[in-house]
Amino acid sequence: MATTNLIANVNRGLERIENHIRGVGTPMQNPANVIDGIRGSLNTIRVTLQNITAERDQYQNILNDTNNQERDLGNQLRDSRNQNLRLQRLLDES
Numbered sequence: 001m002a003t004t005n006l007i008a009n010v011n012r013g014l015e016r017i018e019n020h021i022r023g024v025g026t027p028m029q030n031p032a033n034v035i036d037g038i039r040g041s042l043n044t045i046r047v048t049l050q051n052i053t054a055e056r057d058q059y060q061n062i063l064n065d066t067n068n069q070e071r072d073l074g075n076q077l078r079d080s081r082n083q084n085l086r087l088q089r090l091l092d093e094s
Helices: 003-022 031-093
Strands: none
Touching (some): 003 031
8 A cells, every 4th residue: 555545544533533532523433543543654655664774775885886886996096097108108208
């Protein structure tokens, strides 16, 4: 179930409990069941957000690793170019 639907369920549950407390609409037989449903929805939302955060962290780590690798390869390329220039000068001098 999408997080949006879970949030809508929480909202509906809160409205039902509010109406029950105010004595508006159909009285509820067991408001505790609605509260349990709200808790379940909130727990599912919490777990979903934790999973999203963990996945985001994994992608951030991949990005950081890629950036580090790019920097290292750039340094290796610069070092190779410098070495090539030194060797070229040595060849030109000889």
